[in-house]
Amino acid sequence: MAETVYYLFILLFIKSVLQATDGQKQEKHFRDDYTYLEETNSFYKIHMMPRSWENAKKRCLLEGATLFFPELSIEADVVLDHLKKTLSLSASIHVGISSLLTKGVFITVSGDALRDVYNAWAPGEPNNYKDEEDCVVMRSDGKLMDAKCANKLPFICKKTKIEMDRKWNEECNSPYLDYEYNEDLGRCYKFHLYPRSWKDAVETCDAEQAYLAIINSQLEAEHLVNITANAPKDKIKGKYKRGIVHLGFIYDKTIGDWKTIMGETLEQAGYAEWGNNQPDGGVNMNCGSMFYNGQLNDVSCEVYRFFFICERENIFRSILNNK
Incomplete structure:
Protein backbone atom coordinates (compact mmCIF):
# COMPACT_ATOMS: atom_id res chain seq x y z
CA MET A 1 0.00 0.00 0.00
CA ALA A 2 2.77 2.42 0.96
CA GLU A 3 4.63 1.67 -2.26
CA THR A 4 1.47 2.31 -4.31
CA VAL A 5 0.94 5.66 -2.59
CA TYR A 6 4.58 6.56 -3.21
CA TYR A 7 4.39 5.86 -6.95
CA LEU A 8 1.08 7.70 -7.18
CA PHE A 9 2.67 10.73 -5.56
CA ILE A 10 5.63 10.56 -7.95
CA LEU A 11 3.37 10.31 -11.00
CA LEU A 12 1.19 13.20 -9.84
CA PHE A 13 4.29 15.31 -9.23
CA ILE A 14 5.69 14.53 -12.67
CA LYS A 15 2.33 15.26 -14.27
CA SER A 16 2.17 18.66 -12.60
CA VAL A 17 5.71 19.48 -13.70
CA LEU A 18 5.06 18.34 -17.25
CA GLN A 19 1.92 20.46 -17.36
CA ALA A 20 4.08 23.40 -16.40
CA THR A 21 6.80 22.57 -18.93
CA ASP A 22 4.98 20.76 -21.73
CA GLY A 23 3.85 23.38 -24.22
CA GLN A 24 6.06 26.04 -22.74
CA LYS A 25 4.74 28.65 -25.08
CA GLN A 26 1.53 29.04 -23.11
CA GLU A 27 3.59 29.49 -19.94
CA LYS A 28 5.68 32.23 -21.55
CA HIS A 29 8.92 30.27 -21.18
CA PHE A 30 12.01 30.27 -23.38
CA ARG A 31 14.83 29.13 -21.11
CA ASP A 32 14.97 29.09 -17.34
CA ASP A 33 17.73 31.71 -17.35
CA TYR A 34 15.63 34.19 -19.38
CA THR A 35 13.01 36.51 -17.90
CA TYR A 36 9.72 37.26 -19.66
CA LEU A 37 8.67 40.92 -19.64
CA GLU A 38 4.96 41.34 -20.32
CA GLU A 39 5.26 44.91 -21.58
CA THR A 40 7.45 43.93 -24.52
CA ASN A 41 6.24 40.34 -25.01
CA SER A 42 9.84 39.16 -25.06
CA PHE A 43 12.42 37.22 -23.03
CA TYR A 44 15.70 38.72 -21.77
CA LYS A 45 18.88 37.46 -20.17
CA ILE A 46 21.36 39.79 -18.52
CA HIS A 47 24.98 38.75 -19.01
CA MET A 48 27.17 40.36 -16.37
CA MET A 49 30.41 38.77 -17.56
CA PRO A 50 31.87 41.54 -19.77
CA ARG A 51 32.58 40.70 -23.40
CA SER A 52 33.54 42.56 -26.53
CA TRP A 53 30.67 43.55 -28.82
CA GLU A 54 31.43 40.73 -31.27
CA ASN A 55 31.65 38.11 -28.53
CA ALA A 56 28.43 39.38 -26.95
CA LYS A 57 26.69 39.04 -30.31
CA LYS A 58 28.15 35.55 -30.73
CA ARG A 59 27.03 34.43 -27.27
CA CYS A 60 23.45 35.54 -27.88
CA LEU A 61 23.36 33.73 -31.22
CA LEU A 62 24.66 30.56 -29.57
CA GLU A 63 21.78 30.78 -27.09
CA GLY A 64 19.29 31.04 -29.93
CA ALA A 65 18.67 34.73 -29.23
CA THR A 66 19.93 38.11 -30.47
CA LEU A 67 21.99 40.88 -28.92
CA PHE A 68 19.40 43.25 -27.45
CA PHE A 69 18.68 46.64 -28.94
CA PRO A 70 15.58 48.70 -28.09
CA GLU A 71 13.04 48.77 -30.89
CA LEU A 72 10.95 51.49 -29.22
CA SER A 73 11.45 53.92 -26.35
CA ILE A 74 9.05 51.91 -24.18
CA GLU A 75 11.28 48.85 -24.58
CA ALA A 76 14.33 50.88 -23.58
CA ASP A 77 12.51 52.05 -20.44
CA VAL A 78 11.21 48.58 -19.53
CA VAL A 79 14.55 46.82 -20.02
CA LEU A 80 16.52 49.50 -18.17
CA ASP A 81 14.07 49.25 -15.28
CA HIS A 82 14.48 45.46 -15.27
CA LEU A 83 18.27 45.87 -15.38
CA LYS A 84 18.29 48.25 -12.42
CA LYS A 85 15.90 46.11 -10.35
CA THR A 86 17.83 42.96 -11.07
CA LEU A 87 21.34 44.27 -10.52
CA SER A 88 20.83 47.39 -8.40
CA LEU A 89 23.58 49.15 -10.30
CA SER A 90 24.03 51.49 -13.20
CA ALA A 91 26.14 50.23 -16.07
CA SER A 92 26.46 50.80 -19.78
CA ILE A 93 25.73 47.74 -21.90
CA HIS A 94 26.47 46.66 -25.43
CA VAL A 95 23.44 46.82 -27.73
CA GLY A 96 22.94 45.17 -31.10
CA ILE A 97 23.75 48.18 -33.26
CA SER A 98 26.97 48.85 -35.17
CA SER A 99 28.49 50.49 -38.24
CA LEU A 100 30.87 47.61 -38.93
CA LEU A 101 29.60 47.03 -42.46
CA THR A 102 29.83 50.64 -43.61
CA LYS A 103 31.58 53.30 -41.56
CA GLY A 104 29.09 55.77 -40.13
CA VAL A 105 25.99 53.82 -41.22
CA PHE A 106 24.47 52.24 -38.13
CA ILE A 107 22.27 49.17 -38.48
CA THR A 108 20.93 46.64 -35.99
CA VAL A 109 21.94 42.98 -35.76
CA SER A 110 18.56 42.25 -37.37
CA GLY A 111 19.41 44.44 -40.37
CA ASP A 112 17.17 47.39 -39.47
CA ALA A 113 18.24 50.91 -40.27
CA LEU A 114 18.77 52.89 -37.09
CA ARG A 115 16.15 55.45 -38.15
CA ASP A 116 13.51 52.69 -37.91
CA VAL A 117 14.23 51.78 -34.26
CA TYR A 118 15.01 53.53 -30.99
CA ASN A 119 17.83 56.00 -31.67
CA ALA A 120 18.13 58.41 -28.74
CA TRP A 121 21.79 59.41 -28.98
CA ALA A 122 23.53 61.14 -26.08
CA PRO A 123 24.56 64.76 -26.83
CA GLY A 124 27.50 64.86 -29.23
CA GLU A 125 27.05 61.21 -30.23
CA PRO A 126 27.95 59.41 -32.37
CA ASN A 127 31.39 61.02 -32.61
CA ASN A 128 33.63 58.17 -33.83
CA TYR A 129 36.38 59.25 -31.42
CA LYS A 130 39.82 58.66 -32.95
CA ASP A 131 38.06 56.90 -35.82
CA GLU A 132 37.77 53.80 -33.61
CA GLU A 133 34.11 53.64 -32.59
CA ASP A 134 31.92 51.33 -34.67
CA CYS A 135 29.74 49.71 -32.00
CA VAL A 136 26.96 51.11 -29.84
CA VAL A 137 26.38 51.05 -26.10
CA MET A 138 23.41 52.18 -24.05
CA ARG A 139 24.02 54.15 -20.88
CA SER A 140 21.99 53.71 -17.71
CA ASP A 141 19.91 56.77 -18.70
CA GLY A 142 18.92 55.10 -21.98
CA LYS A 143 21.07 57.28 -24.21
CA LEU A 144 23.16 55.70 -26.98
CA MET A 145 26.87 56.24 -27.62
CA ASP A 146 29.28 54.84 -30.16
CA ALA A 147 32.24 53.03 -28.66
CA LYS A 148 35.11 50.70 -29.45
CA CYS A 149 33.86 47.24 -30.35
CA ALA A 150 36.72 45.73 -28.33
CA ASN A 151 35.46 47.31 -25.09
CA LYS A 152 34.28 44.64 -22.69
CA LEU A 153 30.86 45.39 -21.22
CA PRO A 154 27.80 43.58 -19.87
CA PHE A 155 25.06 42.85 -22.39
CA ILE A 156 21.55 41.46 -22.75
CA CYS A 157 20.27 38.72 -25.04
CA LYS A 158 16.68 38.85 -26.29
CA LYS A 159 14.14 36.37 -27.70
CA THR A 160 10.69 37.53 -28.77
CA LYS A 161 7.65 35.49 -27.79
CA ILE A 162 6.51 35.58 -31.42
CA GLU A 163 9.60 33.52 -32.29
CA MET A 164 8.88 31.15 -29.42
CA ASP A 165 5.26 30.59 -30.42
CA ARG A 166 6.36 28.90 -33.61
CA LYS A 167 7.79 25.61 -32.32
CA TRP A 168 9.07 23.82 -29.22
CA ASN A 169 11.09 20.62 -28.93
CA GLU A 170 8.70 18.63 -26.74
CA GLU A 171 10.85 15.49 -26.54
CA CYS A 172 13.86 17.39 -25.24
CA ASN A 173 11.89 20.11 -23.42
CA SER A 174 13.93 22.71 -25.23
CA PRO A 175 13.63 25.57 -27.73
CA TYR A 176 16.40 23.95 -29.80
CA LEU A 177 14.66 21.88 -32.42
CA ASP A 178 17.71 20.02 -33.72
CA TYR A 179 18.27 18.02 -30.52
Whole structure:
Protein backbone atom coordinates (compact mmCIF):
# COMPACT_ATOMS: atom_id res chain seq x y z
CA MET A 1 0.00 0.00 0.00
CA ALA A 2 2.77 2.42 0.96
CA GLU A 3 4.63 1.67 -2.26
CA THR A 4 1.47 2.31 -4.31
CA VAL A 5 0.94 5.66 -2.59
CA TYR A 6 4.58 6.56 -3.21
CA TYR A 7 4.39 5.86 -6.95
CA LEU A 8 1.08 7.70 -7.18
CA PHE A 9 2.67 10.73 -5.56
CA ILE A 10 5.63 10.56 -7.95
CA LEU A 11 3.37 10.31 -11.00
CA LEU A 12 1.19 13.20 -9.84
CA PHE A 13 4.29 15.31 -9.23
CA ILE A 14 5.69 14.53 -12.67
CA LYS A 15 2.33 15.26 -14.27
CA SER A 16 2.17 18.66 -12.60
CA VAL A 17 5.71 19.48 -13.70
CA LEU A 18 5.06 18.34 -17.25
CA GLN A 19 1.92 20.46 -17.36
CA ALA A 20 4.08 23.40 -16.40
CA THR A 21 6.80 22.57 -18.93
CA ASP A 22 4.98 20.76 -21.73
CA GLY A 23 3.85 23.38 -24.22
CA GLN A 24 6.06 26.04 -22.74
CA LYS A 25 4.74 28.65 -25.08
CA GLN A 26 1.53 29.04 -23.11
CA GLU A 27 3.59 29.49 -19.94
CA LYS A 28 5.68 32.23 -21.55
CA HIS A 29 8.92 30.27 -21.18
CA PHE A 30 12.01 30.27 -23.38
CA ARG A 31 14.83 29.13 -21.11
CA ASP A 32 14.97 29.09 -17.34
CA ASP A 33 17.73 31.71 -17.35
CA TYR A 34 15.63 34.19 -19.38
CA THR A 35 13.01 36.51 -17.90
CA TYR A 36 9.72 37.26 -19.66
CA LEU A 37 8.67 40.92 -19.64
CA GLU A 38 4.96 41.34 -20.32
CA GLU A 39 5.26 44.91 -21.58
CA THR A 40 7.45 43.93 -24.52
CA ASN A 41 6.24 40.34 -25.01
CA SER A 42 9.84 39.16 -25.06
CA PHE A 43 12.42 37.22 -23.03
CA TYR A 44 15.70 38.72 -21.77
CA LYS A 45 18.88 37.46 -20.17
CA ILE A 46 21.36 39.79 -18.52
CA HIS A 47 24.98 38.75 -19.01
CA MET A 48 27.17 40.36 -16.37
CA MET A 49 30.41 38.77 -17.56
CA PRO A 50 31.87 41.54 -19.77
CA ARG A 51 32.58 40.70 -23.40
CA SER A 52 33.54 42.56 -26.53
CA TRP A 53 30.67 43.55 -28.82
CA GLU A 54 31.43 40.73 -31.27
CA ASN A 55 31.65 38.11 -28.53
CA ALA A 56 28.43 39.38 -26.95
CA LYS A 57 26.69 39.04 -30.31
CA LYS A 58 28.15 35.55 -30.73
CA ARG A 59 27.03 34.43 -27.27
CA CYS A 60 23.45 35.54 -27.88
CA LEU A 61 23.36 33.73 -31.22
CA LEU A 62 24.66 30.56 -29.57
CA GLU A 63 21.78 30.78 -27.09
CA GLY A 64 19.29 31.04 -29.93
CA ALA A 65 18.67 34.73 -29.23
CA THR A 66 19.93 38.11 -30.47
CA LEU A 67 21.99 40.88 -28.92
CA PHE A 68 19.40 43.25 -27.45
CA PHE A 69 18.68 46.64 -28.94
CA PRO A 70 15.58 48.70 -28.09
CA GLU A 71 13.04 48.77 -30.89
CA LEU A 72 10.95 51.49 -29.22
CA SER A 73 11.45 53.92 -26.35
CA ILE A 74 9.05 51.91 -24.18
CA GLU A 75 11.28 48.85 -24.58
CA ALA A 76 14.33 50.88 -23.58
CA ASP A 77 12.51 52.05 -20.44
CA VAL A 78 11.21 48.58 -19.53
CA VAL A 79 14.55 46.82 -20.02
CA LEU A 80 16.52 49.50 -18.17
CA ASP A 81 14.07 49.25 -15.28
CA HIS A 82 14.48 45.46 -15.27
CA LEU A 83 18.27 45.87 -15.38
CA LYS A 84 18.29 48.25 -12.42
CA LYS A 85 15.90 46.11 -10.35
CA THR A 86 17.83 42.96 -11.07
CA LEU A 87 21.34 44.27 -10.52
CA SER A 88 20.83 47.39 -8.40
CA LEU A 89 23.58 49.15 -10.30
CA SER A 90 24.03 51.49 -13.20
CA ALA A 91 26.14 50.23 -16.07
CA SER A 92 26.46 50.80 -19.78
CA ILE A 93 25.73 47.74 -21.90
CA HIS A 94 26.47 46.66 -25.43
CA VAL A 95 23.44 46.82 -27.73
CA GLY A 96 22.94 45.17 -31.10
CA ILE A 97 23.75 48.18 -33.26
CA SER A 98 26.97 48.85 -35.17
CA SER A 99 28.49 50.49 -38.24
CA LEU A 100 30.87 47.61 -38.93
CA LEU A 101 29.60 47.03 -42.46
CA THR A 102 29.83 50.64 -43.61
CA LYS A 103 31.58 53.30 -41.56
CA GLY A 104 29.09 55.77 -40.13
CA VAL A 105 25.99 53.82 -41.22
CA PHE A 106 24.47 52.24 -38.13
CA ILE A 107 22.27 49.17 -38.48
CA THR A 108 20.93 46.64 -35.99
CA VAL A 109 21.94 42.98 -35.76
CA SER A 110 18.56 42.25 -37.37
CA GLY A 111 19.41 44.44 -40.37
CA ASP A 112 17.17 47.39 -39.47
CA ALA A 113 18.24 50.91 -40.27
CA LEU A 114 18.77 52.89 -37.09
CA ARG A 115 16.15 55.45 -38.15
CA ASP A 116 13.51 52.69 -37.91
CA VAL A 117 14.23 51.78 -34.26
CA TYR A 118 15.01 53.53 -30.99
CA ASN A 119 17.83 56.00 -31.67
CA ALA A 120 18.13 58.41 -28.74
CA TRP A 121 21.79 59.41 -28.98
CA ALA A 122 23.53 61.14 -26.08
CA PRO A 123 24.56 64.76 -26.83
CA GLY A 124 27.50 64.86 -29.23
CA GLU A 125 27.05 61.21 -30.23
CA PRO A 126 27.95 59.41 -32.37
CA ASN A 127 31.39 61.02 -32.61
CA ASN A 128 33.63 58.17 -33.83
CA TYR A 129 36.38 59.25 -31.42
CA LYS A 130 39.82 58.66 -32.95
CA ASP A 131 38.06 56.90 -35.82
CA GLU A 132 37.77 53.80 -33.61
CA GLU A 133 34.11 53.64 -32.59
CA ASP A 134 31.92 51.33 -34.67
CA CYS A 135 29.74 49.71 -32.00
CA VAL A 136 26.96 51.11 -29.84
CA VAL A 137 26.38 51.05 -26.10
CA MET A 138 23.41 52.18 -24.05
CA ARG A 139 24.02 54.15 -20.88
CA SER A 140 21.99 53.71 -17.71
CA ASP A 141 19.91 56.77 -18.70
CA GLY A 142 18.92 55.10 -21.98
CA LYS A 143 21.07 57.28 -24.21
CA LEU A 144 23.16 55.70 -26.98
CA MET A 145 26.87 56.24 -27.62
CA ASP A 146 29.28 54.84 -30.16
CA ALA A 147 32.24 53.03 -28.66
CA LYS A 148 35.11 50.70 -29.45
CA CYS A 149 33.86 47.24 -30.35
CA ALA A 150 36.72 45.73 -28.33
CA ASN A 151 35.46 47.31 -25.09
CA LYS A 152 34.28 44.64 -22.69
CA LEU A 153 30.86 45.39 -21.22
CA PRO A 154 27.80 43.58 -19.87
CA PHE A 155 25.06 42.85 -22.39
CA ILE A 156 21.55 41.46 -22.75
CA CYS A 157 20.27 38.72 -25.04
CA LYS A 158 16.68 38.85 -26.29
CA LYS A 159 14.14 36.37 -27.70
CA THR A 160 10.69 37.53 -28.77
CA LYS A 161 7.65 35.49 -27.79
CA ILE A 162 6.51 35.58 -31.42
CA GLU A 163 9.60 33.52 -32.29
CA MET A 164 8.88 31.15 -29.42
CA ASP A 165 5.26 30.59 -30.42
CA ARG A 166 6.36 28.90 -33.61
CA LYS A 167 7.79 25.61 -32.32
CA TRP A 168 9.07 23.82 -29.22
CA ASN A 169 11.09 20.62 -28.93
CA GLU A 170 8.70 18.63 -26.74
CA GLU A 171 10.85 15.49 -26.54
CA CYS A 172 13.86 17.39 -25.24
CA ASN A 173 11.89 20.11 -23.42
CA SER A 174 13.93 22.71 -25.23
CA PRO A 175 13.63 25.57 -27.73
CA TYR A 176 16.40 23.95 -29.80
CA LEU A 177 14.66 21.88 -32.42
CA ASP A 178 17.71 20.02 -33.72
CA TYR A 179 18.27 18.02 -30.52
CA GLU A 180 17.03 14.42 -30.87
CA TYR A 181 15.88 12.27 -27.97
CA ASN A 182 17.18 8.72 -27.55
CA GLU A 183 14.71 6.51 -25.70
CA ASP A 184 17.27 3.96 -24.51
CA LEU A 185 19.65 6.53 -23.05
CA GLY A 186 17.08 9.05 -21.86
CA ARG A 187 19.07 11.94 -23.29
CA CYS A 188 19.05 14.34 -26.21
CA TYR A 189 21.91 14.84 -28.65
CA LYS A 190 22.90 17.25 -31.38
CA PHE A 191 25.70 16.73 -33.90
CA HIS A 192 27.19 20.13 -34.72
CA LEU A 193 28.22 20.48 -38.34
CA TYR A 194 30.23 23.67 -37.83
CA PRO A 195 33.72 22.57 -36.72
CA ARG A 196 35.12 24.40 -33.71
CA SER A 197 38.01 24.13 -31.28
CA TRP A 198 37.38 22.10 -28.13
CA LYS A 199 36.99 25.23 -26.00
CA ASP A 200 34.59 26.83 -28.48
CA ALA A 201 32.61 23.58 -28.62
CA VAL A 202 32.24 23.65 -24.82
CA GLU A 203 30.89 27.21 -25.00
CA THR A 204 28.51 26.33 -27.83
CA CYS A 205 26.99 23.43 -25.90
CA ASP A 206 26.74 25.51 -22.73
CA ALA A 207 24.94 28.26 -24.64
CA GLU A 208 22.32 25.69 -25.67
CA GLN A 209 21.88 24.58 -22.04
CA ALA A 210 23.69 21.37 -22.85
CA TYR A 211 27.22 20.03 -22.40
CA LEU A 212 29.87 18.52 -24.63
CA ALA A 213 28.86 14.86 -24.86
CA ILE A 214 30.20 12.38 -22.31
CA ILE A 215 30.18 8.64 -22.96
CA ASN A 216 28.85 6.73 -19.95
CA SER A 217 28.46 3.26 -21.47
CA GLN A 218 29.15 1.10 -24.50
CA LEU A 219 25.54 1.68 -25.56
CA GLU A 220 26.08 5.43 -25.54
CA ALA A 221 29.35 5.06 -27.43
CA GLU A 222 27.51 3.11 -30.14
CA HIS A 223 24.83 5.78 -30.30
CA LEU A 224 27.39 8.56 -30.77
CA VAL A 225 29.09 6.50 -33.47
CA ASN A 226 25.71 6.17 -35.25
CA ILE A 227 25.00 9.91 -34.90
CA THR A 228 28.40 10.63 -36.39
CA ALA A 229 27.96 8.15 -39.24
CA ASN A 230 24.56 9.58 -40.20
CA ALA A 231 25.56 13.25 -40.04
CA PRO A 232 26.07 14.87 -43.49
CA LYS A 233 29.72 15.59 -42.72
CA ASP A 234 30.99 15.29 -46.28
CA LYS A 235 28.95 18.30 -47.34
CA ILE A 236 30.91 20.61 -45.03
CA LYS A 237 33.71 22.42 -46.82
CA GLY A 238 36.64 24.34 -45.37
CA LYS A 239 39.74 23.75 -43.31
CA TYR A 240 39.15 21.45 -40.37
CA LYS A 241 40.32 18.03 -39.21
CA ARG A 242 38.32 15.00 -40.32
CA GLY A 243 37.87 11.68 -38.54
CA ILE A 244 37.51 13.05 -35.01
CA VAL A 245 34.66 14.45 -32.87
CA HIS A 246 35.16 16.55 -29.72
CA LEU A 247 33.85 15.02 -26.47
CA GLY A 248 33.49 16.33 -22.93
CA PHE A 249 36.61 15.20 -21.12
CA ILE A 250 39.96 16.80 -20.34
CA TYR A 251 43.31 15.99 -18.75
CA ASP A 252 43.50 17.03 -15.08
CA LYS A 253 47.13 17.76 -14.23
CA THR A 254 46.43 17.86 -10.50
CA ILE A 255 45.57 14.14 -10.42
CA GLY A 256 47.44 13.08 -13.55
CA ASP A 257 44.36 11.53 -15.13
CA TRP A 258 41.57 12.20 -17.60
CA LYS A 259 38.26 13.48 -16.21
CA THR A 260 34.93 14.35 -17.73
CA ILE A 261 33.71 17.93 -17.59
CA MET A 262 31.36 16.68 -14.84
CA GLY A 263 34.36 15.78 -12.66
CA GLU A 264 34.47 11.98 -12.94
CA THR A 265 37.40 9.96 -14.21
CA LEU A 266 36.66 8.12 -17.43
CA GLU A 267 36.48 4.84 -15.51
CA GLN A 268 33.99 6.32 -13.05
CA ALA A 269 31.93 7.70 -15.93
CA GLY A 270 31.73 4.22 -17.45
CA TYR A 271 33.76 4.35 -20.67
CA ALA A 272 37.54 4.49 -21.20
CA GLU A 273 38.12 2.76 -24.53
CA TRP A 274 41.11 4.56 -26.06
CA GLY A 275 42.24 4.20 -29.66
CA ASN A 276 45.52 2.48 -30.49
CA ASN A 277 48.47 4.13 -28.72
CA GLN A 278 46.20 6.84 -27.32
CA PRO A 279 46.51 9.22 -25.58
CA ASP A 280 49.74 10.21 -27.33
CA GLY A 281 49.88 14.01 -27.41
CA GLY A 282 51.77 14.87 -24.24
CA VAL A 283 51.41 18.34 -22.75
CA ASN A 284 49.90 19.89 -25.87
CA MET A 285 46.96 17.51 -26.23
CA ASN A 286 44.93 17.95 -23.06
CA CYS A 287 41.36 17.76 -24.36
CA GLY A 288 39.16 14.83 -25.29
CA SER A 289 37.62 13.49 -28.47
CA MET A 290 36.69 10.26 -30.18
CA PHE A 291 37.51 8.78 -33.54
CA TYR A 292 34.50 8.12 -35.75
CA ASN A 293 34.61 4.49 -34.55
CA GLY A 294 34.00 5.52 -30.93
CA GLN A 295 37.51 5.03 -29.56
CA LEU A 296 38.87 7.89 -27.47
CA ASN A 297 41.62 10.26 -28.54
CA ASP A 298 43.44 13.30 -27.15
CA VAL A 299 43.50 16.62 -29.03
CA SER A 300 44.60 20.22 -28.60
CA CYS A 301 42.09 22.36 -26.72
CA GLU A 302 42.46 25.35 -29.03
CA VAL A 303 44.39 24.62 -32.23
CA TYR A 304 42.30 22.19 -34.27
CA ARG A 305 38.67 22.42 -35.35
CA PHE A 306 36.49 19.31 -35.33
CA PHE A 307 32.83 18.40 -35.39
CA PHE A 308 31.32 17.87 -31.94
CA ILE A 309 28.25 16.50 -30.17
CA CYS A 310 26.24 18.27 -27.48
CA GLU A 311 24.18 16.36 -24.94
CA ARG A 312 21.32 17.40 -22.68
CA GLU A 313 18.95 15.62 -20.36
CA ASN A 314 15.17 15.78 -20.16
CA ILE A 315 14.95 14.59 -16.57
CA PHE A 316 11.16 14.45 -16.39
CA ARG A 317 10.79 12.31 -19.49
CA SER A 318 13.51 9.99 -18.22
CA ILE A 319 11.67 9.55 -14.89
CA LEU A 320 8.43 8.81 -16.69
CA ASN A 321 10.08 6.22 -18.92
CA ASN A 322 11.67 4.52 -15.92
CA LYS A 323 8.25 4.10 -14.32
